[in-house]
Amino acid sequence: MTPEDQEEIQPLLRPPDSATLGRRVFLAAFAAALGPLSFGFALGYSSPAIPSLRRSAPPAPRLDDYASWFGAIVNLGAAAGGVLGGWLVDRAGRKLSLLLCTVPFVTGFAIITAAQDVWMLLGGRLLTGLACGIASLVAPVYISEIAYPEVRGLLGSCVQLMVVTGILLAYLAGRVLEWRWLAVLGCVPPAFMLLLMCCMPETPRFLLAQHKLQEALAAMQFLWGSEQGWEEPPVRAEHQQGFHLAQLKHPGIYKPFVIGISLMVFQQLSGINAVMFYAETIFEEAKFKDSSLASVIVGVIQVLFTAVAALVMDRAGRRLLLALSGVVMVFSTGAFGAYFKLAQGGPSNSSHVDHLASVSMEPASTTVGLSWLAVGSVCLFIAGFAVGWGPIPWLLMSEIFPLHVKGMATGVCVLTNWLMAFLVTKEFSSLMEVLRPYGTFWLASAFCIASVLFTLSCVPETKGKTLEQITAHFEGR
Numbered sequence: 001m002t003p004e005d006q007e008e009i010q011p012l013l014r015p016p017d018s019a020t021l022g023r024r025v026f027l028a029a030f031a032a033a034l035g036p037l038s039f040g041f042a043l044g045y046s047s048p049a050i051p052s053l054r055r056s057a058p059p060a061p062r063l064d065d066y067a068s069w070f071g072a073i074v075n076l077g078a079a080a081g082g083v084l085g086g087w088l089v090d091r092a093g094r095k096l097s098l099l100l101c102t103v104p105f106v107t108g109f110a111i112i113t114a115a116q117d118v119w120m121l122l123g124g125r126l127l128t129g130l131a132c133g134i135a136s137l138v139a140p141v142y143i144s145e146i147a148y149p150e151v152r153g154l155l156g157s158c159v160q161l162m163v164v165t166g167i168l169l170a171y172l173a174g175r176v177l178e179w180r181w182l183a184v185l186g187c188v189p190p191a192f193m194l195l196l197m198c199c200m201p202e203t204p205r206f207l208l209a210q211h212k213l214q215e216a217l218a219a220m221q222f223l224w225g226s227e228q229g230w231e232e233p234p235v236r237a238e239h240q241q242g243f244h245l246a247q248l249k250h251p252g253i254y255k256p257f258v259i260g261i262s263l264m265v266f267q268q269l270s271g272i273n274a275v276m277f278y279a280e281t282i283f284e285e286a287k288f289k290d291s292s293l294a295s296v297i298v299g300v301i302q303v304l305f306t307a308v309a310a311l312v313m314d315r316a317g318r319r320l321l322l323a324l325s326g327v328v329m330v331f332s333t334g335a336f337g338a339y340f341k342l343a344q345g346g347p348s349n350s351s352h353v354d355h356l357a358s359v360s361m362e363p364a365s366t367t368v369g370l371s372w373l374a375v376g377s378v379c380l381f382i383a384g385f386a387v388g389w390g391p392i393p394w395l396l397m398s399e400i401f402p403l404h405v406k407g408m409a410t411g412v413c414v415l416t417n418w419l420m421a422f423l424v425t426k427e428f429s430s431l432m433e434v435l436r437p438y439g440t441f442w443l444a445s446a447f448c449i450a451s452v453l454f455t456l457s458c459v460p461e462t463k464g465k466t467l468e469q470i471t472a473h474f475e476g477r
Helices: 023-055 064-091 094-113 118-146 149-174 179-186 188-197 204-209 213-224 245-249 251-269 272-285 293-316 318-344 352-359 364-387 392-400 403-458 467-475
Strands: none
Touching: 023 064, 023 094, 023 118, 023 149, 023 179, 023 188, 023 213, 064 094, 064 118, 064 403, 094 118, 094 179, 094 188, 118 149, 118 204, 118 392, 118 403, 149 179, 149 293, 149 392, 179 188, 204 213, 204 403, 251 272, 251 392, 251 403, 251 467, 272 364, 272 403, 293 318, 293 364, 293 392, 318 364, 318 392, 318 403, 392 403, 392 467
8 A cells, every 4th residue: 555545535624714604513512522421420420329329228239349340340341332432433423323322321320220239230330331432432533523623622622521520410419319310310411412413413524435425515514504615535535445454554554543542541640540549538638527529629620620721722732731731740749649758657568548547647737737738739630630631632532543544543542541541440559559659659750751751752733733634744745
């Protein structure tokens, strides 16, 4: 295959010059982003549901030793969903894939609602995880392909904004609803997405790749209110054969592959799961009357700073926000490690749980002072993560791959992300015992330094470029 054969098949898609263009593109993006909202609600569900299940009297199912699996099994389901989503998005299309992912969402929450034993609970969580994996792949792809360059950063960042909003919604609802009614509430966003997406078009790029020119023009008319400024694709050029391993020798394929996978790995190695693991305990040590309020505070910070990132994404650019985010996380994880080092109070071979307990043995003023250092570190880290490393890896994943390999490539990225999340979550306790808490967070700080260097040396700026121009950049055209 020659470099010319690798040339991206789609026309250079430009929005028409109109002051009123693209109003319905925001509606279509919102409809697709209800998938990530459902995904966030499913992730956040376990936090209030586990205590609610433990408080429930028989015949409610008992989690007993399965509480950790109740939270972690979503990651395994999502990893499988990433693979399935990568297959679906190229064969069924972007719109139909989003419609199909509502089925495991609603079914999973319905099974949890009707659960009579722990296996029904785990089965429901596995199904919602499968839907999470599909939604986390398809929604960014759909939104990136319907958005024009001037708003693609804004709309693409709304994927992560809706995820953290869903998590916050689960935390807030969990304060007033018990676990069954919380699961019923979880059925609402995917049901609403099903209704809205039925009225939305398929992406013009996918339709053009399928030689459905009239349908593509109709989609353009619906989304942007005009067909002007669009060019018909050349007849010869689509890549109907899809992806083959031999294509990895071409820079237009292997460069975005390396960048996409690396972004997902660095996102999970940043320490986000470790910080979230400790958040409630840290707030408790800082003498908050209601330590469960920590989840809500963290959720509010995530939503606010992800919204800030969405608003400035198309002006500041992806590289700058990633680098700034990484630097903030370097200092906050370093300070968090310093908190554990200072709170340790001497050498010990105890577990990380004992390290937390040792803080309470210090004088009250010292304990509270150190804990406020930790609270500040947590809030700073969450804000830094939300501005860059939270939304941007998902946004870039949807931008950098050529159309003919997008399904498979994004599937590999999503699989990498969810498997890394699962491994980090499961091995976190072991790492804490081997390296001690302060060593674990300083290791996370080192990974954050590596992520900044990787961003500055390898990640291209995609702000203001069409998807075709981004492909041309990797191919050296």
